[in-house]
Amino acid sequence: GAGVSQSPRYKVAKRGQDVALRCDPISGHVSLFWYQQALGQGPEFLTYFQNEAQLDKSGLPSDRFFAERPEGSVSTLKIQRTQQEDSAVYLCASSLVSHNEQFFGPGTRLTVL
């Protein structure tokens, strides 16, 4: 069956631009996570949704980062006024319920020039 999909796969932005990254989780998965993976590092938690409710956003690095999942399926991670330090791979993962196996998408590689 279809796994987690993310788009775009690659995004190049000039410093100061806004970007929007999309995640399509596995159908029926209640839980959705966003992680940020810097080059050569492990993924770092950003935020968590249970259906449409954002239950944990403690990992978002600044108020320039915003995530939503308005209908409890597709999620969008938005980064305003991008900075060079935002360059990373942004991973989305979904799971059937919380605290269960997470299935990851291929990620979006963001490069901020």
Add this chain to the structure above:
Amino acid sequence: QQQVKQSPQSLIVQKGGISIINCAYENTAFDYFPWYQQFPGKGPALLIAIRPDVSEKKEGRFTISFNKSAKQFSLHIMDSQPGDSATYFCAASRGSTLGRLYFGRGTQLTVWP
């Protein structure tokens, strides 16, 4: 502060040999310990996972050994193959934080033919 510490950072093993990657954690509330495999340009994929009520779990050539008293767990890859060459991440999570994963920094495994 890194919640899960992983070593070594890189590992080179001959085909047919045993690859061993180690992880340690401090938070005794962690109750789920997965290992993920990541190939370049792909998202992490779950390899094998263990909960602290067992000391060992084996799936094919992959084995997790878990030492609750030492707060350590390790991944053993038997009969390592060139196709196993990838980056491996250990992780941990606890129910109180809804399953957000705390990742180690990763081990880049190279298996020589």
